[in-house]
Amino acid sequence: MVEPLLEVTGVVKRFGGIAASDGVDLAVATGECHALIGPNGAGKTTLIAEIAGELSPDAGRIVFDGKDITKEPAPRRPRLGLARSFQITCLIPSFTALENASLALQAHQGHSFRFWRDARRDSSLRDPARGVLARVGLEDRADIPVGELAHGEQRALEIGLALALEPRLLLLDEPMAGMGPADAARMVGLLEGLKGHVSILLVEHDMDAVFRLADRVSVLVYGKVIASGRPEDVRADPEVRRAYLGEEG
Amino acid sequence: MARLDRPLIAVLVVFGLLALVPVYAVAFQQPFYLSLFARVMIFALAAISLDLVLGFGGMVSFGHAAYLGVGAYAVGILAYHGVDSALVQWGVAILASALVALFVGAISLRTSGMYFIMITLAFAQMLYYLAVSLKAYGGDDGLPILKRGSLGPINLASNVQLYYLILGFLALFLYLGHRVVRSRFGRVLEGAKWNERRTIALGIAPYRYRLVAFVLSGTVCGLAGALLATLTTFVSPSYMAWTRSGEIIVMVVLGGISTLTGPVIGAVVLLILEEILAKLTIHWMLILGPILVLVVLFARRGLWGWIVGRHG
Amino acid sequence: MDPLLFLTQALNGLQLGIMLFLLAAGLTLVFGIMNLVNLAHGSLYMVGAYLMAAFQGWTGSFVLGLLLAVPATLVVGVLVELIVLRRLYDRDHLDQVLATFGLILFFNELVRVIWGPAALFVSIPKALEGTVVIVPGAPYPIYRLAIIVVGLAVAGFLSWLVTRTRTGALIRAGAANRTMVAALGIDIGLLFTLVFGLGAALAGLAGAMAAPLLSVESGMGDGVLILTFVVIVIGGVGSIRGAFVAAVLVGVVDTVGRAFLPILLREIFNRSVANAAGPALASMLIYLLMAAILAFRPRGLFSVRNG
Numbered sequence: 001m002v003e004p005l006l007e008v009t010g011v012v013k014r015f016g017g018i019a020a021s022d023g024v025d026l027a028v029a030t031g032e033c034h035a036l037i038g039p040n041g042a043g044k045t046t047l048i049a050e051i052a053g054e055l056s057p058d059a060g061r062i063v064f065d066g067k068d069i070t071k072e073p074a075p076r077r078p079r080l081g082l083a084r085s086f087q088i089t090c091l092i093p094s095f096t097a098l099e100n101a102s103l104a105l106q107a108h109q110g111h112s113f114r115f116w117r118d119a120r121r122d123s124s125l126r127d128p129a130r131g132v133l134a135r136v137g138l139e140d141r142a143d144i145p146v147g148e149l150a151h152g153e154q155r156a157l158e159i160g161l162a163l164a165l166e167p168r169l170l171l172l173d174e175p176m177a178g179m180g181p182a183d184a185a186r187m188v189g190l191l192e193g194l195k196g197h198v199s200i201l202l203v204e205h206d207m208d209a210v211f212r213l214a215d216r217v218s219v220l221v222y223g224k225v226i227a228s229g230r231p232e233d234v235r236a237d238p239e240v241r242r243a244y245l246g247e248e249g
Numbered sequence: 250m251a252r253l254d255r256p257l258i259a260v261l262v263v264f265g266l267l268a269l270v271p272v273y274a275v276a277f278q279q280p281f282y283l284s285l286f287a288r289v290m291i292f293a294l295a296a297i298s299l300d301l302v303l304g305f306g307g308m309v310s311f312g313h314a315a316y317l318g319v320g321a322y323a324v325g326i327l328a329y330h331g332v333d334s335a336l337v338q339w340g341v342a343i344l345a346s347a348l349v350a351l352f353v354g355a356i357s358l359r360t361s362g363m364y365f366i367m368i369t370l371a372f373a374q375m376l377y378y379l380a381v382s383l384k385a386y387g388g389d390d391g392l393p394i395l396k397r398g399s400l401g402p403i404n405l406a407s408n409v410q411l412y413y414l415i416l417g418f419l420a421l422f423l424y425l426g427h428r429v430v431r432s433r434f435g436r437v438l439e440g441a442k443w444n445e446r447r448t449i450a451l452g453i454a455p456y457r458y459r460l461v462a463f464v465l466s467g468t469v470c471g472l473a474g475a476l477l478a479t480l481t482t483f484v485s486p487s488y489m490a491w492t493r494s495g496e497i498i499v500m501v502v503l504g505g506i507s508t509l510t511g512p513v514i515g516a517v518v519l520l521i522l523e524e525i526l527a528k529l530t531i532h533w534m535l536i537l538g539p540i541l542v543l544v545v546l547f548a549r550r551g552l553w554g555w556i557v558g559r560h561g
Numbered sequence: 562m563d564p565l566l567f568l569t570q571a572l573n574g575l576q577l578g579i580m581l582f583l584l585a586a587g588l589t590l591v592f593g594i595m596n597l598v599n600l601a602h603g604s605l606y607m608v609g610a611y612l613m614a615a616f617q618g619w620t621g622s623f624v625l626g627l628l629l630a631v632p633a634t635l636v637v638g639v640l641v642e643l644i645v646l647r648r649l650y651d652r653d654h655l656d657q658v659l660a661t662f663g664l665i666l667f668f669n670e671l672v673r674v675i676w677g678p679a680a681l682f683v684s685i686p687k688a689l690e691g692t693v694v695i696v697p698g699a700p701y702p703i704y705r706l707a708i709i710v711v712g713l714a715v716a717g718f719l720s721w722l723v724t725r726t727r728t729g730a731l732i733r734a735g736a737a738n739r740t741m742v743a744a745l746g747i748d749i750g751l752l753f754t755l756v757f758g759l760g761a762a763l764a765g766l767a768g769a770m771a772a773p774l775l776s777v778e779s780g781m782g783d784g785v786l787i788l789t790f791v792v793i794v795i796g797g798v799g800s801i802r803g804a805f806v807a808a809v810l811v812g813v814v815d816t817v818g819r820a821f822l823p824i825l826l827r828e829i830f831n832r833s834v835a836n837a838a839g840p841a842l843a844s845m846l847i848y849l850l851m852a853a854i855l856a857f858r859p860r861g862l863f864s865v866r867n868g
Contacts (some may be wrong), residue, residue: 022453054446054449054450074449074450075449075453075454076452077452078450078452083450084450086446086450090439090444090446090447090450091444092439092444092447092448093443093444094441095439095440102436103436103437103448103451104431104451106436106453107451108451112433112434112436113433113461114432114433114434115428115429115432115433115434115435116432117433118428118431119431119432119436120431122433161447165451165452239559303655309655311658311659318837356852356855356856359855359859360859360860361653362654363598363798364794364860364861365791366654367598367790367791368794370790371787371790371791371794371848371851372848372852374784374787375844375848375849378844378845379845381844382835382840382841382843384837384840385837452689467865479765491783492783495658495659495769498655498658498659499659499662501838502655506655516610532670532673533675534666534667534669534670535667535670535671538665538666538667538668538670539667540663541660542645542659542660542663544659545652545656545659545660
């Protein structure tokens with residue numbers, strides 16, 4: 001039995017009287033694309049934040065690649081192989097797309113206690129940064145400040161920054177949020193290209209994308225995983241239909 | 250090779266004019282201008298150091314005058330005990346301000362927002378009261394320095410030579426500052442300022458970078474303090490008054506925050522303005538106060554932004 | 562160590578703490594609810610003291626002076642809020658710091674223009690002159706006791722206001738989560754002006770009561786402002802309870818520390834070292850206390866902010 005790449009066991013997170021995570025059990029196998037679906041307020045983003053280290057669980061364990069990372073601070077997790085993208089676009093607003101990518105590469109290459117060389121002219125940053133942008137289709141938009149990028153381009157850059165960290169596991173929080181059909185199709189194509197190369201935990205509402213991309217699906221409702229398995233099995237599960245798909249009609 | 254664009258021309262003009270001040274002062278026998286502009290340049294140095302943490306780092310430090318004071322007192326106390334070498338005096342000043350900045354920064358940077366502002370202010374005030382309580386070194390009245398230190402072939406007793414030395418330091422640290430903010434370190438600092446969450450998600454821990462920036466800033470400000478003591482041959486707790494910290498912040502914002510060169514302009518304008526207003530009325534603070542409020546409310550890009558337009 | 566001296570100093574510390582509480586209570590609400598760094602709070606304290614001196618001079622009565630000075634300071638505070646501070650709520654902290662710094666310079670000079678550079682004096686009312694014997698051998702000034710009593714009464718009133726009235730509930734909610742309160746449709750502008758006015762009145766009261774004890778002069782609010790900051794940092798932004806605990810703590814530690822640390826040092830070290838280090842260390846005491854507390858609780862003892 002191969003160890004899962006990511007194993008979340010009994011994770012609990014309370015905010016006041018509400019348990020956003022109420023004993024979450026989840027496993028992502030190496031190389032798989034695992035989708036996490038659930039109604040609004042189910043606690044999906046909270047769980048991503050806990051796996052990424054932004055939030056500290058009140059109870060439970062998070063094991064990544066055999067190592068217990070529950071107490072690891074957030075900045076250390078990319079170095080361990082975890083990279084996340086945000087549901088609400090979270091880029092450096094005054095930097096260009098290239099500069100955002102360069103910063104990601106700086107972080108990936110080690111420490112940044114270098115005080116002399118001009119980072120903007122550093123080819124060991126600039127060239128790979130262009131490569132990162134090319135991977136997500138933004139090579140022509142390199143010198144545009146991110147505030148002026150279209151929404152779809154910003155979402156693509158979010159993925160790009162996560163990829164720049166060369167992670168073993170991508171934590172994608174609604175990458176297609178707010179996208180029109182053309183952009184969404186492009187994003188699905190991009191993610192399909194990643195399958196097999198990197199493991200993915202994908203939070204998404206777009207059901208077409210989920211069933212196209214996911215090897216397995218877990219359903220999160222009120223902070224608990226109520227079903228987990230192959231997409232067609234989950235789709236047919238009556239409890240899931242009642243709790244989630246039924247509401248969508 | 251840097252292109253000859255507006256910002257570079259502006260910098261050359263400013264330094265050119267500053268370099269001509271001693272010529273004017275000697276030719277027209279107005280030594281007052283020599284000491285005035287020497288003081289201006291010292292505060293410009295302090296303002297540049299503050300811009301690193303305030304402009305590029307996003308850290309509103311309201312206690313930078315403390316480093317001026319530490320640097321000045323290092324020189325004053327050493328001189329009092331007979332240590333005459335300027336190299337030693339300034340060296341100790343730099344070391345002392347670095348240590349103080351390390352202590353203050355290590356604690357303050359664990360907080361943010363208004364906590365950070367209040368804590369940096371509080372620590373500066375602590376040092377002010379410490380200086381006041383040091384009766385052996387003059388306390389509230391301050392400590393005179395008998396003579397300026399010796400610096401090998403350079404005669405610091407000569408106002409002109411000291412002036413050019415200060416000018417040299419200003420130019421050097423302006424250049425170094427520009428290198429630092431354009432480096433990888435500078436990018437991390439700025440990235441963390443604009444979006445700390447994203448920076449952390451990339452795997453960067455902002456605290457250590459901010460602490461280093463804070464120490465660098467405090468150290469350069471300490472050097473400015475040492476130069477101030479050497480120039481005025483006097484140290485006093487008033488160098489660390491919290492209003493002094495406010496003045497330096499004003500210089501940075503007035504000149505143009507996050508530009509490094511802007512603060513130099515800001516220091517020149519603010520100190521010259523204070524001189525002019527003081528001659529007009531003894532109640533000049535009544536005018537400066539509202540001017541400040543209006544500048545903050547309406548003028549967003551500072552004087553440097555106005556000088557270099559959109560090219561800066 | 563002389564227990565009677567300790568008692569007297571502890572009471573002095575309590576009195577200082579009460580004063581700091583009056584200033585900190587209003588300011589911590591302004592920080593917490595309006596997210597506004599207001600450096601000019603010390604100026605309101607100063608204005609309260611000056612108005613007290615002026616009104617007591619005109620009416621010849623301490624009580625009338627107090628009854629006029631406090632509302633007048635409230636009016637000044639509300640005017641400052643309407644004219645300047647309103648425009649700062651949406652600005653970043655740096656802008657707020659600069660603008661309110663400008664206000665300090667303005668007010669410090671304004672009082673000099675109106676009342677001259679010399680310090681003013683306010684006399685303690687006849688009824689509160691002299692001392693009372695609390696413990697045999699320890700006479701304590703009645704006026705200082707009166708300040709403690711008034712301060713505790715105000716603390717009680719604030720506690721009632723904040724925990725038992727609808728306005729108080731709004732204030733607490735606003736301190737914890739400003740955006741939520743606005744989203745609930747509350748007239749946020751009115752709430753802000755109310756909170757600011759309350760803070761101004763408290764600052765004015767503190768200034769007016771302090772007037773007989775200190776010299777009323779330009780810049781008297783500056784040192785006290787920074788002490789207030791220390792109190793708020795230790796107590797936690799937005800918490801009145803925190804402000805009370807921290808204020809008393811700071812007041813007592815500072816006063817008792819200044820009185821006894823030099824004595825304590827003289828027991829351990831020789832006289833010259835103790836005389837040099839004593840006052841120096843005593844002046845640093847509360848800042849070191851602040852640093853120690855921040856090491857464990859970066860947001861203060863009773864932090865309430867979560868939104």
